[in-house]
Amino acid sequence: MRIGSSIALIAIGAILAFALAPGLIPFMDQVLIGYILMVVGVLGLIISIIMSNRTRHTVVERRTAPETIVERRPEV
Template sequence: MKFGPGIALLAIGAILAFAVSDNISGVDLTMVGYILMGAGALGIVLGLVLASSRRGTRSTTRRVVDDGTNPPREEVIRRDLQ
């Protein structure tokens, strides 16, 4: 989940929890708001964790170079992903 849906869930949950005073039979809108706010906060935290873990990874490419040696040598090319 990216940051946008998490922020949207957080905002909708806050509106339901703090600003809406209607009553729906069998539904506690305050509790639904708190649940949405929790889901939004969890989505933002997971988005941050996944984004930080992707920044630290490297892309590795292996290539066999046949330059007449037996066996052919292997080149390793590493690139930092940012």
């Protein structure tokens, strides 16, 4: 789940929970479903942000005569 779909779930859940008249959809508690969708959207948003901020590794290459030294160090 990416950031856009998480925000969409939050918006759909808020519409179900707050904007529609209660009892508009028969045989379903739309307020509870709205809250569930909002919670799932928030969790997905948090996970998406954490996954996108993982550290990336870079390769630094220094060339000296006659050999090549390659160092790997994490990017900060």
